[in-house]
Amino acid sequence: MNSNYKVCHTIADVQSVISSENNSFDVRIESDLPESTTTEKCILGIDEAGRGPVLGPMVYGTSYCSVDNQAILKTLGCADSKVLSEQARDDIFDGITKQSEILGWAVHIISPTTISNCSFRRQKCSLNEISHNAAIGLIQRVLDRGVNICEVFVDTVGPPEKYQEKLLSIFPQLKITVSKKADSLFPIVSAASICAKVTRDAALKNWKFIERPGEDIDSNWGSGYPNDPVTKEYLKKNIDPVFGFPSIVRFSWSTAELVLKNNAAQVDWSDEEEDEDKKSVPITSFFGQNSKQVQQKTPFFDDRGLIVTTKF
Amino acid sequence: MRLVIKRPEHRKTEDSDASIVGTGQQAVHLLPCKIHTREPGDDCQTSTAPVDRYFCPYTKSAAEDESALWHSSLRGKPLTGVKLSMPDGYVGVLCVGKDDAGNTIDGSTAAVESITGEVTERLMYWNWDRIPTREDPLLSALDWMRVSEAIMANND
Numbered sequence: 040m041n042s043n044y045k046v047c048h049t050i051a052d053v054q055s056v057i058s059s060e061n062n063s064f065d066v067r068i069e070s071d072l073p074e075s076t077t078t079e080k081c082i083l084g085i086d087e088a089g090r091g092p093v094l095g096p097m098v099y100g101t102s103y104c105s106v107d108n109q110a111i112l113k114t115l116g117c118a119d120s121k122v123l124s125e126q127a128r129d130d131i132f133d134g135i136t137k138q139s140e141i142l143g144w145a146v147h148i149i150s151p152t153t154i155s156n157c158s159f160r161r162q163k164c165s166l167n168e169i170s171h172n173a174a175i176g177l178i179q180r181v182l183d184r185g186v187n188i189c190e191v192f193v194d195t196v197g198p199p200e201k202y203q204e205k206l207l208s209i210f211p212q213l214k215i216t217v218s219k220k221a222d223s224l225f226p227i228v229s230a231a232s233i234c235a236k237v238t239r240d241a242a243l244k245n246w247k248f249i250e251r252p253g254e255d256i257d258s259n260w261g262s263g264y265p266n267d268p269v270t271k272e273y274l275k276k277n278i279d280p281v282f283g284f285p286s287i288v289r290f291s292w293s294t295a296e297l298v299l300k301n302n303a304a305q306v307d308w309s310d311e312e313e314d315e316d317k318k319s320v321p322i323t324s325f326f327g328q329n330s331k332q333v334q335q336k337t338p339f340f341d342d343r344g345l346i347v348t349t350k351f
Numbered sequence: 352m353r354l355v356i357k358r359p360e361h362r363k364t365e366d367s368d369a370s371i372v373g374t375g376q377q378a379v380h381l382l383p384c385k386i387h388t389r390e391p392g393d394d395c396q397t398s399t400a401p402v403d404r405y406f407c408p409y410t411k412s413a414a415e416d417e418s419a420l421w422h423s424s425l426r427g428k429p430l431t432g433v434k435l436s437m438p439d440g441y442v443g444v445l446c447v448g449k450d451d452a453g454n455t456i457d458g459s460t461a462a463v464e465s466i467t468g469e470v471t472e473r474l475m476y477w478n479w480d481r482i483p484t485r486e487d488p489l490l491s492a493l494d495w496m497r498v499s500e501a502i503m504a505n506n507d
Binding site for chain 2: 063152155156158159160161249250251252279280281282283285286289290291295299304305306307308309339340342343344345
């Protein structure tokens with residue numbers, strides 16, 4: 040697992056890291072390590088941002104502090120990031136970064152390319168699995184830094200019981216609570232949620248389109264959600280007939296696939312073709328001699344897909 | 352379009368191409384898919400694709416290692432590739448086929464082939480989420496070059 044974390048102290052740091060990295064790959068960012076978290080017992084929260092949209096990265100965030108210092112979370116106004124305005128989230132994140140003596144945080148930006156690639160692997164890796172792995176990676180990272188975690192709170196959209204079991208099997212020494220809407224129940228998860236959401240917004244705003252260097256970028260993509268007409272229109276307008284979309288788009292979303300099917304060149308993948316060929320073989324071909332199969336002198340040529348094209 | 356591997360001295364009409372070999376031309380990418388870029392009835396011989404911008408920001412797993420695996424993404428599919436050099440004494444030649452009526456076709460059964468002038472000593476060989484190995488037909492087919500040379504030498 041790549042544990043190449045960049046340290047950031049302010050929201051401006053986060054923005055500059057995002058715009059200096061290749062957006063096709065995942066980026067991991069973390070705060071300085073607050074001294075108190077290595078000695079005192081700590082709580083840790085985890086939440087995600089940007090799971091549904093067809094555009095941009097999905098961001099996993101964590102925040103942690105000692106049990107005794109958790110009152111600071113309420114003082115900063117940590118609440119569910121979805122009910123806060125963008126400005127309010129930015130202000131709270133600014134507050135979090137200023138409390139670097141007691142509050143620690145980290146984010147994992149999962150690039151749209153990673154999401155598409157996982158989904159289009161031969162052995163498909165689901166979005167849930169990506170999410171779980173990101174959460175596990177963040178917990179492990181904080182443990183590796185020497186934070187004395189005793190209790191973990193995780194937000195989930197899927198069934199909490201199995202997820203909780205999975206986490207407990209990996210971290211048996213921790214007390215783990217996985218729950219729906221944890222971001223509105225536990226302030227430490229709200230803080231994680233704000234870190235994730237602020238990072239995702241920053242990632243979208245500072246997205247570097249390597250496909251169009253030096254060009255004015257059409258960033259009128261609406262909410263990014265698949266059912267938003269502005270987002271759909273954006274997808275249709277930003278197509279390359281061969282390569283499809285710029286890498287900000289999640290190719291594996293059915294909305295994106297449909298737009299490509301109707302507006303870009305058809306692409307057949309070798310294995311899919313093979314499968315079709317196999318299906319269309321008539322059963323009678325298994326009886327009697329197949330005239331197509333010319334016996335070669337040795338399997339050497341068959342093994343290598345070589346055929347004789349010149350008759351002597 | 353397809354790639355023909357030839358010994359330069361056997362080429363008849365395109366000797367001047369030899370000078371292109373080794374110059375900083377665009378890399379040839381052999382993809383595990385077929386891209387239907389031509390509309391039916393469209394006789395455009397080649398269509399261009401912005402490979403540099405959409406495909407090339409790929410990464411390499413180990414630096415400075417010629418045999419390292421490369422990774423890329425095409426239409427969201429993960430690709431794993433290797434840099435493939437043509438066997439010693441050979442170059443690759445990109446060909447476009449034409450059927451009897453003169454229409455451009457892609458199939459390997461093309462009756463007549465025209466050389467596009469693209470000559471390559473190396474190419475990127477990509478698989479869809481599968482590490483290229485000696486079991487891959489193309490990579491193992493190159494064995495034939497050496498085997499055939501050995502057979503020809505014996506005939507003498």
